[in-house]
Every structure is written in C-alpha cells, then in structure tokens.
Amino acid sequence: MPFDSLREFLSKLEAEGQLLRIPEEVRPEPDIRAAAFAAARSPSGPALLFENIQGYGDGKVAMNVHGSEENHALLLDLPRETRFKAQFHELVRRFERYPIPAVRVSDAPVKEVIIDKNLNLYRELPLFRVNPWDGGFFLSKACTVSRDPENPENQNLGMYRIQVKDHDRIGISTGPQHDIAVHLRKAEEMNMPLRVAIAVSNEPVTSLVASTPLRYHEDEYSMIGAIRGEPAKIISSERGNLDVPAGAELVIEGEILQRQRFVEGPFAEFTGYYSGCCVQTDVQVDMITRRRNPIIFENLYTGRPWTESDYILALSTGVAPYQQMKTDFPEIEAINAMYTHGYGTIISARMRFGGFAKTLGMRLLSTPHGIVYPKFIIVVDEDIDPFNLQEVMWAISVRFRPERDLVVIPNAPGSPLDPTSSVRGITTKLIIDATKPVFPDISLSGGVQVDVPPETTFWLDQIAKRRRNR
Amino acid sequence: MICPRCDSNDARQVFEAGDGSWKIYRCLRCNFNWRSSEPDEIRDGRLYNPLFKLTDKRFQEMVAKPPIPPLRKDRPPTC
Numbered sequence A: 001m002p003f004d005s006l007r008e009f010l011s012k013l014e015a016e017g018q019l020l021r022i023p024e025e026v027r028p029e030p031d032i033r034a035a036a037f038a039a040a041r042s043p044s045g046p047a048l049l050f051e052n053i054q055g056y057g058d059g060k061v062a063m064n065v066h067g068s069e070e071n072h073a074l075l076l077d078l079p080r081e082t083r084f085k086a087q088f089h090e091l092v093r094r095f096e097r098y099p100i101p102a103v104r105v106s107d108a109p110v111k112e113v114i115i116d117k118n119l120n121l122y123r124e125l126p127l128f129r130v131n132p133w134d135g136g137f138f139l140s141k142a143c144t145v146s147r148d149p150e151n152p153e154n155q156n157l158g159m160y161r162i163q164v165k166d167h168d169r170i171g172i173s174t175g176p177q178h179d180i181a182v183h184l185r186k187a188e189e190m191n192m193p194l195r196v197a198i199a200v201s202n203e204p205v206t207s208l209v210a211s212t213p214l215r216y217h218e219d220e221y222s223m224i225g226a227i228r229g230e231p232a233k234i235i236s237s238e239r240g241n242l243d244v245p246a247g248a249e250l251v252i253e254g255e256i257l258q259r260q261r262f263v264e265g266p267f268a269e270f271t272g273y274y275s276g277c278c279v280q281t282d283v284q285v286d287m288i289t290r291r292r293n294p295i296i297f298e299n300l301y302t303g304r305p306w307t308e309s310d311y312i313l314a315l316s317t318g319v320a321p322y323q324q325m326k327t328d329f330p331e332i333e334a335i336n337a338m339y340t341h342g343y344g345t346i347i348s349a350r351m352r353f354g355g356f357a358k359t360l361g362m363r364l365l366s367t368p369h370g371i372v373y374p375k376f377i378i379v380v381d382e383d384i385d386p387f388n389l390q391e392v393m394w395a396i397s398v399r400f401r402p403e404r405d406l407v408v409i410p411n412a413p414g415s416p417l418d419p420t421s422s423v424r425g426i427t428t429k430l431i432i433d434a435t436k437p438v439f440p441d442i443s444l445s446g447g448v449q450v451d452v453p454p455e456t457t458f459w460l461d462q463i464a465k466r467r468r469n470r
Numbered sequence B: 001m002i003c004p005r006c007d008s009n010d011a012r013q014v015f016e017a018g019d020g021s022w023k024i025y026r027c028l029r030c031n032f033n034w035r036s037s038e039p040d041e042i043r044d045g046r047l048y049n050p051l052f053k054l055t056d057k058r059f060q061e062m063v064a065k066p067p068i069p070p071l072r073k074d075r076p077p078t079c
Helices: A006-015 A031-041 A069-075 A084-095 A179-189 A204-210 A220-228 A308-312 A315-326 A356-364 A389-399 A456-468 B056-061
Strands: A019-022 A047-050 A060-063 A113-115 A137-139 A143-147 A155-159 A162-166 A169-172 A194-200 A233-236 A243-245 A250-256 A262-264 A278-290 A296-298 A332-339 A344-349 A376-381 A406-413 A426-433 B011-016 B023-027 B033-035
Touching (some): A006 A019, A006 A296, A031 A047, A031 A060, A031 A308, A069 A084, A069 A204, A069 A308, A084 A220, A084 A315, A143 A204, A155 A220, A169 A250, A179 A194, A194 A243, A204 A220, A315 A356, A344 A356, A356 A376, A356 A406, A356 A426, A376 A389
Parallel strands (some): A019 A047, A060 A296
Antiparallel strands (some): A047 A060, A137 A162, A143 A155, A143 A194, A162 A169, A169 A278, A194 A250, A233 A243, A250 A278, A262 A278, B011 B023
16 A cells, blocks of 8 residues: 555554664754764665654654665565665556546645744754755755646646745755746746745655656656555645645745845755855745644755665656657666766667667657766666666676777766766766677677576575575 | 854844754855854854855855746736
8 A cells, every 4th residue: 555644654664674763862963964874875774763853842853764775665565675676667667557646635634733924944844954064954855836827737746955044934946957947937937926835744755756857747746646556645735726745744835036036055965066056046935734743854865875865866767768768769678877866877778780779878868857967878788787786887897898889978968966067067978888789780709608597596586595594 | 143154244043942952043145044053163154164155256156046037028027
C-alpha cells in the first residue's frame, strides 16, 4: 500500500530498521547537518528523526528520508533489498501508467490549524542552517505549487530552494528551466503577483516527483498517482486556486511579489559548491495551515556528494530521458543519471551500427533535461549495468579508444550552477563511447572476451542463503 | 545591530526560542539570518568568511534571477 503522509512512511522505515530516532538534545547548528551528512554516507543509510532540538520545544526534524538505496526501494513499496537497476525499470513501468489523476479530499490534518494573522515561520518550523555559509535558514525539500496565469489548467509542483527571511517573508529561487519560471514570467509581463502554496514534509513520492524533470504540460499529481498505483490525495488551498498535497504537515500560502527582486542566497547546492548571491523573487506569506503540534519538519541536506540530494535526484532523473529516447531508439536498456543531477550520465544500449553510441549521446543532449544538465555522457553496451560503476569503469578501460571514441562539444548550454563554467549557463559537453565497435567500424583486435560463468546466478543465491543461515 | 555579513547597521532581532536558549536576527539590507547560538565566525563580522562577505561592490554586481521581463503592451498594467 502506498503511503499517504510522511508520518506513515517514517513508521514503515522504522519497521524496516531504516529510521533512527535521536532523542537526545541536539543543537540546530551544526548537529543536524552533520548527522544528516553522516547518515547518507552510512551503509544502508537510515532516515533520522531528531526529537529534541534545542529551543524548539516539541518540534521535530526528519532528515535523510530518501537517503539510501533501501529507503528509495521502500518508498516505491518494493522490498528493501531491491537494487537500483531493478528500481529503475520498475519506475519506468510505473511512469507508463501515467496519468492517474488525483482525488480531491475535503478534509485533512494539514487543515487542523489555520493561521491567517500574526504569522511567524520561526515559530512554526524548527529551522536550521543547512550549511555554514548559507545566507539563512532554507527549506530545501518543500514542494511549491503554482498555476499558469494564462492557462490555469496547467498547474506545477516543483522543488525549489526557499529561504526564510522574516516572520512572513520567504525568498524562492527559480531557474529558467523550471516550469514555475514560465508562470512567473507571464505574471510579471501582466504585472500580476503569482499565487503559490508551499507544502512542507510530504509523503515520499510527492517529493520524488516534485524533483523529477517532467514536461511542461505533464501533471505532477497524475504522475504521483502513476508511481503510487493509486491516486494522489489533494486538498484546495485556502486562497487562490491551488491543489496542495493533503498529506503535508504544513502549507505556506502567499504570493510572489511581481517585478521586484531581493537579495537571496548563497546556498550550498547539489553540486557540492555554494551558489552565488543574487537578487531573486520573494513571497509575501499570508496564510499557514498545518497539523496540530508537534510538527515534523522534513528537510534536505545538500552539499558535497554523496548526500540525500543525490538519492532523491537519482533514478527519476534518468527515467524521463529514457522514455523520451526509447521511442526513437528501442535499443536503450537503461540510463543512470545519478551523478550531480545528471551532470554525469551513463547510457547502456545495444549497438545498432558503428558510431551509434555517439548518436545516443547527442540525442540525450536534446531531451528537456539533457539540454542543460549532462556534461559528460558515458555510453556502454547492454551487457554493462550502468548502475554498477565497477562494470562501467571496466568498459571504459577495455572498450574505449580515446582517438576514435571521444566527442567534445564546446560552448553548449550548461547548468548555471556548474562551478567550472567560465560563462554561467555555457559549458563543454563530453561523450565517451565505451562500447565495443561494431560494423562498419573496426572491431577490437584484442582477442576474445571471457564469458561470465553461466552458473553464477545459482551460486550468488547459494552464497547469500548460506551466509544468512550461518 | 551590525550584520556580520554585510556590516550594515540594519539588523534586528526577529525571534527568541521559547526556552530563551537562543535568538534569531535578520539583516534588513542583505536578508542574512543568524542565531545567537552559532559559532563566532557566523555571528562576528570581523571573523565572517571573507569569501561570503557582501560589500557594496558585490551588491552592485548582483544579477536579477530571473530577469524582470518587459510589460506586455497588449494589457495595461494593473497598478
């Protein structure tokens, strides 16, 4: 059964040994960030629930909820030991069920307390500084809902960094590649504020989809339903015409102040580097709805990989380009876009003819996510698991011919957050063809490849069973 | 109160913990927020990391993200 709230999922994680409660008093800084970083680096990294945060009374903080292969399997309602490659193919199968439209409910715990005056975000959430040189206290995992002011049937749910600046004032960072930037541009062209609702602490598939690069016209709630296998539950915002996740702990409502920009940032991003300090948009908050206390504030540690951010941006980042490319090139087996939100992407595929790997690499660069994010692309044969770096490195070591298989594309569109860019938003792309050359290319002269012993699967199973029974 | 990041005199207290264990301050100029329980290098402008200090020059160089688009000519401004 899919989960309807963060709390339900935390219970599941606890039952599976994937949640660690921290009952001792911790300092908001630096304890939460350090523990969250350590959790994602631990084998089978657990979620952490901080139950006693200095100065925050009964407020709780949940970290690393998506932060391991096991937690990612469990949020998909799969056995905890399901490996990434199998999870990827299961996600692909579920994406194909799209759309499963959301159902609207009339009541939910997120409406238990409705606050429309004397708003105070510092009181409502146990805030903390995620990294030392961040410009303030950020909500790094909240999901923002907005609508296209011209075509209101187009609603978007996205995960953007949010900086708490005052009791009732927050900054929101939107990139030109984000759907909300289209809504904002239209609102600003018409000199109108843009209404937003920001859902904090959600059931885990909501966060997964909010950080997935869907197409502009695709509805995130219908994708949440497709992945869950049953409809997402939504409830109407108090003001405006927005659908918010019914399972959220807390929802912040307000409007983006049009045609004004305010100092925002920096923030330690998924690249492992701090963003710059820019002037960006602010939201004037006019409403908060929430569960009764105690609130669980779920946040995301971002910083030097490997962090929870790399898990939540992992498999779903590869599924969308996989589907888009599979239509033209059915030879594609899997795409692993786990490295810095796809800056590094590995494609595995059967080779149709010589040079085909280059075709696939360049096709990735014309998918919506691929236009900006991928910086180096490795293409491997279908016998290589792209989620197994030992196999990928072997393929590069023995199948890649630098003089023939390296493609460099200078001055291409790039991620504005890439610290190597000398011009923000412009980068050089690299394709490494680590496939065995096939006709009409010249085949490898270096002998015959050694087969995997066919009985290996039997013995893998035997070894696992015998170790368990020891 | 002086902001440790931009050194302006426009900072003020915005919140205090229920048990009094810390206070939060906000700079009205650069929106920096900090907590009284954080280390000295966050709270003290003389110790704040120079790579992240905001000078007048850096304020002037900040780009608008996203850029503010031109108003549409076919629709009069609402205010």
